[in-house]
Amino acid sequence: MNTLLCIPLLVLLGTIVPLCSMRYSRTACAFLTAALPALALFLILDLAPAVIAGERFNVAVDWVPAIDLSLAFRLDGLALLFSFLILGIGLLVILYARYYLSKEDNIGKFYSYLILFMFAMLGVVMSDNLIQLWVFWELTSISSFLLISFWGHKSEARKGARMALTITGAGGLFLLAGLLMLGDVVGSYSLQTVLDSGDLIRAHSSYPIIVVLVLVGAFTKSAQFPFHFWLPNAMAAPTPVSAYLHSATMVKAGIFLMARFYPALAGTDLWFLIVSMTGLATFLLGGYLALFQHDLKGLLANSTISHLGLITLLLGMGSDLALVAAVFHIINHATFKASLFMAAGIIDHESGSRDMRQLNGLWKYMPYTATLAMVASMAMAGVPLLNGFLSKEMFFNETLHQDSLGSLSWMVPVMATLGGVLSVAYSLRFIHDVFFNGEPINLPKTPHEPPRYMRVPVEILVALCLIVGIFPSFIVGDLLQSASFSALNGPVPEYSLAIWHGFNLPLLMSAIALVGGLMVYYNRRHLFKFQAQFPAKDPKVIFERGIQQLVAKSASFINFFENGSLQRYVYFVMSLTIVVSAYPLLDLDATAGRRPEIPVDALSITGAVLLTLGSLGTVIWHRRRMVALLTLSVVGLIVTLAFARFSAPDLALTQLSVEVVTVILLMLALFFLPQKTPKESSPRRVVRDLGISAMIGGIVGTVIYAMMTRPLDTISDFFLENSKTGGGGTNVVNVILVDFRGFDTLGEITVLGIAALGIFKLISRMRLYMPSGNEQGRAWSEDRHPLMLSVVSQSLLPLALLVSAYIFLRGHNMPGGGFIAGLITSVAIIQQYVAHGVDWIKERLKLDYQIMIGSGIGIAALTGLGSWAFGHPFLTSWFDYFSLPVIGKFELASAMIFDLGVYLTVVGATMLILANLGQLTTSERATFEEDA
Amino acid sequence: MEGIYAFCVGLMTACGIFLTLRGRTFSVVVGLTLLSYAVNLFLFASGRLRLDAAAVLGESENYGDPLPQALVLTAIVIGFAMTAFAVILAMRARADLGNDHVDGRIPQTKESARQKSGGQR
Amino acid sequence: MQHLSILPILLPLFTGALLLLPPLSGTLKRQRVFTLLSMLAQVVAAFMLLAQVYNEGVNQYILGDWRPPFGIVLVADPLSTVMVALTTFLGFGALSYATGSHDRAGSYFYPLFMFQVMGINGAFLTGDAFNLFVFFEVLLIASYALLVHGGGKQKTQATVHYVVLNLAGSSIFLFGLGILYGTLGTLNIADMAQKVGQLDETVAIITKIGALMLLVVFGLKSAMLPLHFWLPKTYSSASAPVAAIFAVMTKVGIYSILRIHGVVFGDDAGELANVAQAWLWPLALMTITIGTIGALASPSLKLLTANLVILSAGTLMVCAALQNEAATSAALYYMVHSTLVAGGMFLLADAIGRQRGKAEDRFVVAKRMDTPIFLGIFFAVSAVAVIGMPPFSGFIGKVMVLQAVETATEQMWVWPVILLSSLGALIALSRAGTTLFWRHSSTKQTEDSPKIHFGEWLGIVLLLSASPLLAMFAGPFSEMTVEAARFLHDPALSVEALLTSPLADGGL
Amino acid sequence: MLSWALFFVTICICIALFLNLWRLLVGPHISDRILALDTMYINAIALIMLYGMYMGTSLYFEAALLIAMLGFVSTSALCKYLLRGDIIE
Amino acid sequence: MSFFPMPFHSLLLFVVWLLLNNSASPGQIVLATFFAISIPLLVNGMRGEQPKLKKPWLAFRYLLLVIYDILVANIQVAALVLGSTKKLRPGFVAIPIDLSTDVGITLLASTVSLTPGTVSTEVSEDKQWLYVHALHLESEQELIDEIKQRYERPIKEILGC
Amino acid sequence: MSIYIEVLISVFLLIGGVFLLIGSIGLARLPDIFTRLHGPTKATTLGITGILLSSMLYQSFNQGTLSVAELLITLFLLITAPVAANMVAKSALHRENPPLPRTTGQDLIPKARERKPADAVEEDA
Ligand code: NA
Numbered sequence A: 001m002n003t004l005l006c007i008p009l010l011v012l013l014g015t016i017v018p019l020c021s022m023r024y025s026r027t028a029c030a031f032l033t034a035a036l037p038a039l040a041l042f043l044i045l046d047l048a049p050a051v052i053a054g055e056r057f058n059v060a061v062d063w064v065p066a067i068d069l070s071l072a073f074r075l076d077g078l079a080l081l082f083s084f085l086i087l088g089i090g091l092l093v094i095l096y097a098r099y100y101l102s103k104e105d106n107i108g109k110f111y112s113y114l115i116l117f118m119f120a121m122l123g124v125v126m127s128d129n130l131i132q133l134w135v136f137w138e139l140t141s142i143s144s145f146l147l148i149s150f151w152g153h154k155s156e157a158r159k160g161a162r163m164a165l166t167i168t169g170a171g172g173l174f175l176l177a178g179l180l181m182l183g184d185v186v187g188s189y190s191l192q193t194v195l196d197s198g199d200l201i202r203a204h205s206s207y208p209i210i211v212v213l214v215l216v217g218a219f220t221k222s223a224q225f226p227f228h229f230w231l232p233n234a235m236a237a238p239t240p241v242s243a244y245l246h247s248a249t250m251v252k253a254g255i256f257l258m259a260r261f262y263p264a265l266a267g268t269d270l271w272f273l274i275v276s277m278t279g280l281a282t283f284l285l286g287g288y289l290a291l292f293q294h295d296l297k298g299l300l301a302n303s304t305i306s307h308l309g310l311i312t313l314l315l316g317m318g319s320d321l322a323l324v325a326a327v328f329h330i331i332n333h334a335t336f337k338a339s340l341f342m343a344a345g346i347i348d349h350e351s352g353s354r355d356m357r358q359l360n361g362l363w364k365y366m367p368y369t370a371t372l373a374m375v376a377s378m379a380m381a382g383v384p385l386l387n388g389f390l391s392k393e394m395f396f397n398e399t400l401h402q403d404s405l406g407s408l409s410w411m412v413p414v415m416a417t418l419g420g421v422l423s424v425a426y427s428l429r430f431i432h433d434v435f436f437n438g439e440p441i442n443l444p445k446t447p448h449e450p451p452r453y454m455r456v457p458v459e460i461l462v463a464l465c466l467i468v469g470i471f472p473s474f475i476v477g478d479l480l481q482s483a484s485f486s487a488l489n490g491p492v493p494e495y496s497l498a499i500w501h502g503f504n505l506p507l508l509m510s511a512i513a514l515v516g517g518l519m520v521y522y523n524r525r526h527l528f529k530f531q532a533q534f535p536a537k538d539p540k541v542i543f544e545r546g547i548q549q550l551v552a553k554s555a556s557f558i559n560f561f562e563n564g565s566l567q568r569y570v571y572f573v574m575s576l577t578i579v580v581s582a583y584p585l586l587d588l589d590a591t592a593g594r595r596p597e598i599p600v601d602a603l604s605i606t607g608a609v610l611l612t613l614g615s616l617g618t619v620i621w622h623r624r625r626m627v628a629l630l631t632l633s634v635v636g637l638i639v640t641l642a643f644a645r646f647s648a649p650d651l652a653l654t655q656l657s658v659e660v661v662t663v664i665l666l667m668l669a670l671f672f673l674p675q676k677t678p679k680e681s682s683p684r685r686v687v688r689d690l691g692i693s694a695m696i697g698g699i700v701g702t703v704i705y706a707m708m709t710r711p712l713d714t715i716s717d718f719f720l721e722n723s724k725t726g727g728g729g730t731n732v733v734n735v736i737l738v739d740f741r742g743f744d745t746l747g748e749i750t751v752l753g754i755a756a757l758g759i760f761k762l763i764s765r766m767r768l769y770m771p772s773g774n775e776q777g778r779a780w781s782e783d784r785h786p787l788m789l790s791v792v793s794q795s796l797l798p799l800a801l802l803v804s805a806y807i808f809l810r811g812h813n814m815p816g817g818g819f820i821a822g823l824i825t826s827v828a829i830i831q832q833y834v835a836h837g838v839d840w841i842k843e844r845l846k847l848d849y850q851i852m853i854g855s856g857i858g859i860a861a862l863t864g865l866g867s868w869a870f871g872h873p874f875l876t877s878w879f880d881y882f883s884l885p886v887i888g889k890f891e892l893a894s895a896m897i898f899d900l901g902v903y904l905t906v907v908g909a910t911m912l913i914l915a916n917l918g919q920l921t922t923s924e925r926a927t928f929e930e931d932a
Numbered sequence B: 001m002e003g004i005y006a007f008c009v010g011l012m013t014a015c016g017i018f019l020t021l022r023g024r025t026f027s028v029v030v031g032l033t034l035l036s037y038a039v040n041l042f043l044f045a046s047g048r049l050r051l052d053a054a055a056v057l058g059e060s061e062n063y064g065d066p067l068p069q070a071l072v073l074t075a076i077v078i079g080f081a082m083t084a085f086a087v088i089l090a091m092r093a094r095a096d097l098g099n100d101h102v103d104g105r106i107p108q109t110k111e112s113a114r115q116k117s118g119g120q121r
Numbered sequence C: 001m002q003h004l005s006i007l008p009i010l011l012p013l014f015t016g017a018l019l020l021l022p023p024l025s026g027t028l029k030r031q032r033v034f035t036l037l038s039m040l041a042q043v044v045a046a047f048m049l050l051a052q053v054y055n056e057g058v059n060q061y062i063l064g065d066w067r068p069p070f071g072i073v074l075v076a077d078p079l080s081t082v083m084v085a086l087t088t089f090l091g092f093g094a095l096s097y098a099t100g101s102h103d104r105a106g107s108y109f110y111p112l113f114m115f116q117v118m119g120i121n122g123a124f125l126t127g128d129a130f131n132l133f134v135f136f137e138v139l140l141i142a143s144y145a146l147l148v149h150g151g152g153k154q155k156t157q158a159t160v161h162y163v164v165l166n167l168a169g170s171s172i173f174l175f176g177l178g179i180l181y182g183t184l185g186t187l188n189i190a191d192m193a194q195k196v197g198q199l200d201e202t203v204a205i206i207t208k209i210g211a212l213m214l215l216v217v218f219g220l221k222s223a224m225l226p227l228h229f230w231l232p233k234t235y236s237s238a239s240a241p242v243a244a245i246f247a248v249m250t251k252v253g254i255y256s257i258l259r260i261h262g263v264v265f266g267d268d269a270g271e272l273a274n275v276a277q278a279w280l281w282p283l284a285l286m287t288i289t290i291g292t293i294g295a296l297a298s299p300s301l302k303l304l305t306a307n308l309v310i311l312s313a314g315t316l317m318v319c320a321a322l323q324n325e326a327a328t329s330a331a332l333y334y335m336v337h338s339t340l341v342a343g344g345m346f347l348l349a350d351a352i353g354r355q356r357g358k359a360e361d362r363f364v365v366a367k368r369m370d371t372p373i374f375l376g377i378f379f380a381v382s383a384v385a386v387i388g389m390p391p392f393s394g395f396i397g398k399v400m401v402l403q404a405v406e407t408a409t410e411q412m413w414v415w416p417v418i419l420l421s422s423l424g425a426l427i428a429l430s431r432a433g434t435t436l437f438w439r440h441s442s443t444k445q446t447e448d449s450p451k452i453h454f455g456e457w458l459g460i461v462l463l464l465s466a467s468p469l470l471a472m473f474a475g476p477f478s479e480m481t482v483e484a485a486r487f488l489h490d491p492a493l494s495v496e497a498l499l500t501s502p503l504a505d506g507g508l
Numbered sequence D: 001m002l003s004w005a006l007f008f009v010t011i012c013i014c015i016a017l018f019l020n021l022w023r024l025l026v027g028p029h030i031s032d033r034i035l036a037l038d039t040m041y042i043n044a045i046a047l048i049m050l051y052g053m054y055m056g057t058s059l060y061f062e063a064a065l066l067i068a069m070l071g072f073v074s075t076s077a078l079c080k081y082l083l084r085g086d087i088i089e
Numbered sequence E: 001m002s003f004f005p006m007p008f009h010s011l012l013l014f015v016v017w018l019l020l021n022n023s024a025s026p027g028q029i030v031l032a033t034f035f036a037i038s039i040p041l042l043v044n045g046m047r048g049e050q051p052k053l054k055k056p057w058l059a060f061r062y063l064l065l066v067i068y069d070i071l072v073a074n075i076q077v078a079a080l081v082l083g084s085t086k087k088l089r090p091g092f093v094a095i096p097i098d099l100s101t102d103v104g105i106t107l108l109a110s111t112v113s114l115t116p117g118t119v120s121t122e123v124s125e126d127k128q129w130l131y132v133h134a135l136h137l138e139s140e141q142e143l144i145d146e147i148k149q150r151y152e153r154p155i156k157e158i159l160g161c
Numbered sequence F: 001m002s003i004y005i006e007v008l009i010s011v012f013l014l015i016g017g018v019f020l021l022i023g024s025i026g027l028a029r030l031p032d033i034f035t036r037l038h039g040p041t042k043a044t045t046l047g048i049t050g051i052l053l054s055s056m057l058y059q060s061f062n063q064g065t066l067s068v069a070e071l072l073i074t075l076f077l078l079i080t081a082p083v084a085a086n087m088v089a090k091s092a093l094h095r096e097n098p099p100l101p102r103t104t105g106q107d108l109i110p111k112a113r114e115r116k117p118a119d120a121v122e123e124d125a
């Protein structure tokens, strides 16, 4: 397996190690956790000489070709530098965390998250594919969320984590858009191709958008103004996390991104303006804010913001040398800031506080730690002989050699010096306010030196600050050179890493910064007083309030539309229907087509008038429910007649039987519903609804008219031709139902069966309010089973069943069929219920309707299955003519069995509904009183 | 004839939709029933209107389009199942929610307020 | 294996029917075992069908041996088969969750569930416009019945809304179908596609109305703004396994849009080419927006999930509006991903709610959960997936959708909306997660929460582990979605090939 | 002659239907309306038989038969509702 | 168990089946026989008391009588309906009945309703009184006598109760 | 079809049509529910029978085979119509629909409603 691929994979594997090893001692867990990253570091070290020599390693494995996403890793100078930081500082943090975390903390979980983050970060810097880069980028957001919220029971940890995730996540989305556009422009998501196509990209019309999108991604991650505020709040995380993520690695991802895409995106005024101005603003703002923090970590966080601004400023200066300086400062900042965070963690850990107003004079209690912290602080302040000094000198030098602001470019070095002043001042504050400045105030614990090994990481980092500060080129020269080479994607300009460049302007600026810093710190009281005039704004509070407002606004917005009113929802559906269907109608020139119309006669006028009055009557009397039911019946009857008139006897039969059963159902319901509807629609609502319904009615009428008056060529001739010969029946409609489109019918009876089951569910455990009298308040009649009705109904049952059998048997050749027969049977049985009551029937008729439904559907489906035995598809029909003596010729068809299934389902379903409903009312009649 | 037919279908649709937009379950169910009648007539007419043309072989010289008839049959049955469910659901809603308003709550109008006070009395 | 493509319909149908008959109707235990076995068989059948279609090409099942366009056909093509496989898998997850306790909450759970699956599978497989209506009704009526499962006022009220709206929708569906038949004279979808290009100009206008009415219907099912209002309450009040299977129902609407408006009224429809697009564009984007706003406003995990369903529906509608191969491919991937994750989240919300005492799944302080670690892991997986962050399936879907947007104008509209919706989801879910898992009431409560049963864990694990797997095997899977999209956008494959099947004219 | 008679009778029944509808709409009592509907069913049967004669087909006979059967069920259920409220008890 | 639990019904069904099919072919006769046997067996459990046809010939004569009454009375009543409604003198009449079976009472009430001019409105709970509404009541006693003589007596004889 | 047959059919037809119309006129014209009940009686008896008989004759001669199925409808209606009328009357009684004021025997109405014997002594006036 490729070594390069092994590096991230080893780290990924490392995420489970702590989970498996957490049951051993914490030390063992730490060491086991460190093993795989150490191995990865070793592998990188192995490759390092070749990389420094100018080689670039690549590996790519296909992942999702459809989106051009492959697992592609590369190791070049820039990646190498960052890998060192990630793995090296990561290992130190693992060691540090072993002592930092208390026994109650789940260290396995912590390490697992930490390694996950390490993996994500490593993925970012080693990515050789734009989308993959974004994938790891987002993974850093997720894993940092987990780390910041490690103490999730604390409100500030939750809030800080959410804020960090929201800001960096949002940035990630911008980045994704930018990267996708970049890939679009270049035609490839391969990083190298993109880096090589700088000219193409810069010339493209989307370039400005791409730059903005990518930079927003970078700025959010690197806490650049105006997205800087999340970083101080992320300090709710355990300090090892701060040391690792918020100084050395994650916040550098944005910087890394800018450096990575430097060859592709930089080099235009747009880039320089945005990047340098943002960097400058951040540099000053961070420095200024750091000065006023009372929280030790707050100070460090703001100073980090400031330093990130410095690096960004460098990247925006437009000279290759500035880029080198930026890379150099990345290394230096990582070392001194990580050590400072660790020191702060030690102080917090051993004194129980991070408040600089309480922490005073710790020099006495922990001189060794104090020394380390002071050295690191001085590196941060840019004191000579420490690494910070070197890169700051380079920075000052670069500010003098830029022209980003045209004739105002002189302001940049001035601002830079001012930033230097601030940075000296807050570094000084860190040293003086914590380690000197009198005695500690009300500390929860008496401070003392930390355990031996907790200090080791700090020692190593501080040593690095010193060594780099004194022998820069010896330690980091090659690394810097190679990183700069790959960041520039080309030759690196001449530069020298030396402590002494003679007396020059940068040195003067450094001196001013040092002296100015001292003076600012000395007069800090005035500054604090000045700052105190401004209302203290906690970005966390503002952000939370913003989010809460967003949620509240969303909720009121949603509640406004989704107000739980069905009428409104129906209104929306109908309105949309009107809108979409009215537009095309406007284009229709002539409503009437060329097809000749049937002449009008008295009968049709009668039907039309009856239908119209019936429909209108239903609307007018809808609040008098019984009347509405009668007018509805009229409409149903006329529709039946219309079907008969227009040559559809089957339809007439079906419509009629369904209508009667529906009316019976509605009557059953009517009994339990209020008998009258109060008038509650406002006139405006009525007018609106009238408008809507009239519009839809008009559209429907127009469309059907336009359609009917135009000729149509259909597939139906096939059915007429094949009905007898292929389906064995002369009633083409029935043959379509049971044969040509038998599958529809199977679905249809299933619907009926399901409806019955659903209704059974609705009925069970229903608490009904029984009216004791009718709408006039009159008590119900005593006559439960009227004499004549009972007697006649009894003798009608056999007749009705016979008719039902008749309709069933002739269905295939004449109007009729299983469905209608089923409904007739049902109606006949319902009539018995009406005449005799449920109890009477229950004793005499022992049918399990549920079984009827199941077997009905089963029989119909099994009929279809029968054709499998003959190698034909489902529902292939069979029929033949037989001849018996005496009886003569007769036909047998599989369609009949299918129809039997239909019949059984219909009877079962209808009866399951009605009988259960009836039963319910019987058993509970006296129990409830009318509610209103 | 087609004009009259179209008018009737349009009118029934309009009436059905108007009732569907009312606030009580019963009106809504009646409206949906009316609407389904209109739909069935509409679907039926997609095969064009024919007199004396029942699609029974040997019973007449010409045959109307049998396919829409079969479709309407299916639609009627399905519509019946759906209406039945809706009717019982309306009852269930009354039982569970105490009123038959489609939104499951009593809108505050003068009349309902009066009813309420009447009920308390 | 000749009949493989009808098995996803027949297996649940027979299972449902048998469950109503003795001896299976006798005890719940028997029903449970039988249904689970049957569901497993359906999963196997669906995946075998998937393999078959993938290896041998589209499988057209000619019901009753009546050659198309006259009889009804089932079309098992890459798109429909993936959806069927998705449905059965989701169904299995939901069913195993139901075995924990939900199946006891009312009668006929298993038969209804089977009919529900049958309806959904049928809607995916059928190649006939009216048969699509029938299966829509099967799945709807089953969903009505399942929605009331468990009882309670909230369910009843939600069901009233859901049922009435869908009844209105069904009427519009039939109006639309009537218009299509009345102008095209056929019902077979492929045949429709072929005839639609030859329409006379005035007739085409009428057909267009039919097409747009169908868009309203499918929009209603798939929760397109302004037709989506029913969804949050309906989905959030349904019992967990039901809500889980409902997750695929909005997708039926999207699928139908892809089938009808993509194939019949696609690029080759002459005058009627891409009739739906002009409407789909704004509505899709607004649907995403309102889904996001709804997600932000959600006070409970179930409602949040329901709103995320709307969000994903909007995203899918964007794909339908884009009407290109890449978009269809993206839609398919995103559809599978979002369905499984949403289904899993509904189950998870139920499990979480049960462990948090009276607070249930609402975002308020509550007692500590009994098994926070596992639930937390699954929550994290689903949240990351649904936001569209790496490393789970969501980001691939999102990138596919974003990449499918071709022109700059489209990018200007689609990208911001989709990306901001991700941000909204991120805000909502991070709030949800931190509150649910980390905000505990200070007082120690000792009340015992109901245990999460093995079947319930299995359901959650099955559905939510799909997301990492979908990401891991995104390569081969996206190959399938690309293939499906290619099929759908090539009239030679999706239309002509289906009408030139060997002659078969009924009868044994 | 027959066609003339058919026409005349058709007109008669059309008028009869209008009269029924009028009674149904004006009531005044619900029983009046039910009675009107019941009469309407009978007239509808006649209409269908006439139509069958007019078209020379007996295809519509079953429709008439069903109206006769179901019309009765409907009427008796409606009256039962007025009497008892609960038609299936 | 008998094959013909309801012989009268069986006969009726047999005839009706042939009527329905307009055919007396051997096939239809087989089917008619089948239904004539099977349907009564099916609904046997659901019948109440059975009418016993004591005098079929009398029944036939009764039928003719009723048809004749219908014809004559229809014309009389048609004139009343079309004439001035002011002249109508409607009235309720209670007719004491001696019939003991429900079937008998139903038959009487039906006859009364079918013959124009009278409608049975109600039967008292003790089944002793039939309340009749007459469209145009000349003499109450005359009506009572006519109904009892013309209809009740033959029914009593036919059913033997 | 011979002219005699045609005349016969037409006569039955006319009888049917006229009585159906008279029945409906009665329904529309008569003053109270109880008198209106008499209207449909004509429709169901003479009216519909006339139409059915003519249809029976017509179809028999038209198709050349005896068509008697219409008898079944007649049978059905004759069985059910009195019951329907009875049910309507019962409902009218129950809901106390007012009879025409000049109706005789109004004292019987409360008894009929309560289904009491006609000779029962009124307990409270
Ligand atoms: Na201090």
Ligand code: NA
Binding pocket: E111, E112, E113, E114, E115, E116, E117, E118, E119, F041
């Ligand atoms: Na009479």
